Amino acid sequence: MQYRVLPLHNMRIFIHSRTNHWISGSNPVNVIIEAQNLRKNFGDLVAVDGIAFSVKKGEVFGFLGPNGAGKTTTMKMIASVSPRTSGVLQVFGMDPDVQPAEIKQHLGVVPQETNLDPDFTCFGNLFTYSGYFDIPAQTAQKRSDELLEFVQLQEKRDVEVEKLSGGMKRRLILARALVNNPDLLILDEPTIGLDPQARHLIWEKLKTLQAQGNTIVLTTHYLDEAARLCDRLVIMDQGEILVEGAPADLVKLHVGEEIVEVEKSAEVLSCLAGHNIPYEVTGDTVQIATDSSREIAKILLDCCQPKKMLTRPATLEDVFLKLTGRTLRD
Amino acid sequence: MAHLFSLPPISSRAGRVWHRNLVVFVRTWKVNFFPPLVDALLYLFAIGLGIGTYIKEVDGVPYINFIAPAILAISVMNSAFFECTYGSYVRMYYQKSFDAMIATPLSIEDVIAGELLWGATRSVLYVAIMLPVLVAFSVISLPLSLLALPLAFLGGLMFAAIAMCFTAITPGIDTLNYPMFLFITPMMLFSGTFFPLSLLPEAFQYIALALLPLTHIVAIMRMFTLPALSWIILLHLAWIAAVTIIFCVISINLMKKRLIV
Numbered sequence: 001m002q003y004r005v006l007p008l009h010n011m012r013i014f015i016h017s018r019t020n021h022w023i024s025g026s027n028p029v030n031v032i033i034e035a036q037n038l039r040k041n042f043g044d045l046v047a048v049d050g051i052a053f054s055v056k057k058g059e060v061f062g063f064l065g066p067n068g069a070g071k072t073t074t075m076k077m078i079a080s081v082s083p084r085t086s087g088v089l090q091v092f093g094m095d096p097d098v099q100p101a102e103i104k105q106h107l108g109v110v111p112q113e114t115n116l117d118p119d120f121t122c123f124g125n126l127f128t129y130s131g132y133f134d135i136p137a138q139t140a141q142k143r144s145d146e147l148l149e150f151v152q153l154q155e156k157r158d159v160e161v162e163k164l165s166g167g168m169k170r171r172l173i174l175a176r177a178l179v180n181n182p183d184l185l186i187l188d189e190p191t192i193g194l195d196p197q198a199r200h201l202i203w204e205k206l207k208t209l210q211a212q213g214n215t216i217v218l219t220t221h222y223l224d225e226a227a228r229l230c231d232r233l234v235i236m237d238q239g240e241i242l243v244e245g246a247p248a249d250l251v252k253l254h255v256g257e258e259i260v261e262v263e264k265s266a267e268v269l270s271c272l273a274g275h276n277i278p279y280e281v282t283g284d285t286v287q288i289a290t291d292s293s294r295e296i297a298k299i300l301l302d303c304c305q306p307k308k309m310l311t312r313p314a315t316l317e318d319v320f321l322k323l324t325g326r327t328l329r330d
Numbered sequence: 331m332a333h334l335f336s337l338p339p340i341s342s343r344a345g346r347v348w349h350r351n352l353v354v355f356v357r358t359w360k361v362n363f364f365p366p367l368v369d370a371l372l373y374l375f376a377i378g379l380g381i382g383t384y385i386k387e388v389d390g391v392p393y394i395n396f397i398a399p400a401i402l403a404i405s406v407m408n409s410a411f412f413e414c415t416y417g418s419y420v421r422m423y424y425q426k427s428f429d430a431m432i433a434t435p436l437s438i439e440d441v442i443a444g445e446l447l448w449g450a451t452r453s454v455l456y457v458a459i460m461l462p463v464l465v466a467f468s469v470i471s472l473p474l475s476l477l478a479l480p481l482a483f484l485g486g487l488m489f490a491a492i493a494m495c496f497t498a499i500t501p502g503i504d505t506l507n508y509p510m511f512l513f514i515t516p517m518m519l520f521s522g523t524f525f526p527l528s529l530l531p532e533a534f535q536y537i538a539l540a541l542l543p544l545t546h547i548v549a550i551m552r553m554f555t556l557p558a559l560s561w562i563i564l565l566h567l568a569w570i571a572a573v574t575i576i577f578c579v580i581s582i583n584l585m586k587k588r589l590i591v
């Protein structure tokens with residue numbers, strides 16, 4: 001079986017810190033994707049506006065952003081199916097414009113839009129897809145069955161894909177992305193439109209892949225998903241990267257430790273202004289980001305007659321909303 | 331404009347796409363096996379027994395023997411054209427199969443080349459099922475009529491490529507009806523199929539020879555089935571080869587333009 005389920009969580013961190021010492025991040029062998037000033041225009045529309053990032057071997061790297069931020073466009077450029085307008089892009093040290101087939105041979109892609117082959121069964125989808133990678137039939141057969149088991153679809157082996165639920169389809173697509181044992185997995189909204197159970201199952205599989213040292217690039221607009229899975233992430237908006245970092249660091253840096261939420265009222269607002277405490281109003285609530293909720297709570301209780309108040313840890317969602325604003329996107 | 335005629339790079343991986351379509355065809359063989367049979371029988375009975383009782387002979391040939399090659403030629407045209415318009419469009423637009431394929435080492439050029447080869451193969455399969463029926467009614471002669479198979483491939487490739495050009499520029503599946511009405515149907519009638527080309531006014535004869543691809547397929551097919559070979563077959567073959575190459579190139583480039591953005 002290809003997937004050794006190893007208790008690798010700690011080990012992986014250990015390996016990483018070692019390689020980082022040796023190679024200090026700049027060795028091309030260790031850099032899977034390198035992008036500089038990467039740009040993509042569709043006619044007059046600038047979809048990706050000169051972004052730079054690099055993804056290292058073994059890392060789970062996330063792209064967060066509202067709809068239309070340019071995430072899918074970026075994934076397609078990495079996946080060597082959409083040519084960039086300008087800038088530098090290297091995948092495995094190769095240029096997607098020059099060696100697309102060589103790059104794609106080592107990629108696994110889960111597209112945003114489900115595109116399983118409706119003319120085949122679950123097994124047929126994996127087996128046929130293996131053919132596109134020139135995998136010999138016998139190997140492909142064995143591996144397809146292993147992968148069906150990996151995504152827990154072995155019971156649906158001979159079922160037409162049209163008959164699968166949304167969550168099963170997503171899992172099958174994940175399995176399909178693994179037929180060629182890829183060195184880099186690109187996942188565009190892997191859990192889009194799934195119910196919580198299905199999402200958790202996908203997360204679990206991704207965690208397993210991550211633990212085996214796979215390099216994964218994913219996009220999502222579920223912030224809990226990003227916080228859970230990503231070693232590092234960027235937040236994109238309107239084609240640009242706003243921030244980059246580890247999820248916990250980003251929360252600490254851009255919001256703080258905690259959020260105090262109070263019901264909005266004239267007294268509270270003027271009271272906060274009086275105490276020079278910065279706040280943000282969303283609908284009926286006032287949010288105060290802070291490193292010391294106790295202090296803020298004390299001031300509020302003592303001086304502002306708050307009606308309802310709660311304290312919670314700051315999350316990636318707070319960073320996201322702070323940086324990309326609260327207006328609705330399409 | 332120039333990029334429309336640039337020679338697309340195609341690898342042997344195109345065969346994978348061809349093979350995928352073949353596997354689906356074989357899986358659904360029952361649906362695919364009967365139309366050619368029924369088609370052949372319908373034509374033979376309706377035209378052979380119906381119209382044939384009024385028209386005994388054309389150019390000294392029994393009418394039913396005269397139209398038998400036309401039935402084959404029309405099938406070559408229809409099967410490849412349907413496959414690479416509706417079939418390819420469904421795979422491209424509704425099934426997103428091409429998107430899935432180009433995420434692998436396959437290039438878009440490989441994918442379209444595979445589709446064209448498959449369209450041509452559909453024509454061969456269709457003709458292969460029809461031939462025994464026509465032989466059974468002894469309206470075509472053996473062994474020369476077996477050359478209908480390689481001709482079906484060549485002619486099928488030509489119609490596949492022309493069809494793929496329409497598929498590359500059509501805004502939706504409905505507008506694919508236009509080439510059917512405006513191109514395929516007239517061609518089916520005016521290409522020397524059910525009456526000799528020589529009955530048309532002279533100007534129309536030239537137009538048919540210059541512009542209607544089916545004319546050339548019918549002419550060659552008739553030479554094989556009557557049989558009545560002549561050196562003019564070379565001119566017909568040259569015309570078909572030239573048009574096939576040009577449209578293969580254009581269709582692949584148009585598809586690339588549509589799909590790679």
Ligand SMILES: Nc1ncnc2c1ncn2[C@@H]1O[C@H](COP(=O)(O)OP(=O)(O)O)[C@@H](O)[C@H]1O
Pocket residue numbers: 042045046047065066067068069070071072073074591
């Ligand atoms: N094929 C295309 N043609 C024209 N515009 C496009 C195309 N694909 C994406 N866009 C535009 O590019 C921008 C970024 O889209 P996308 O990368 O899909 O964003 P995201 O995945 O972050 O939601 C959007 O404004 C979208 O409308």
Ligand SMILES: [Mg+2]
Pocket residue numbers: 071072073112188
């Ligand atoms: Mg997207």
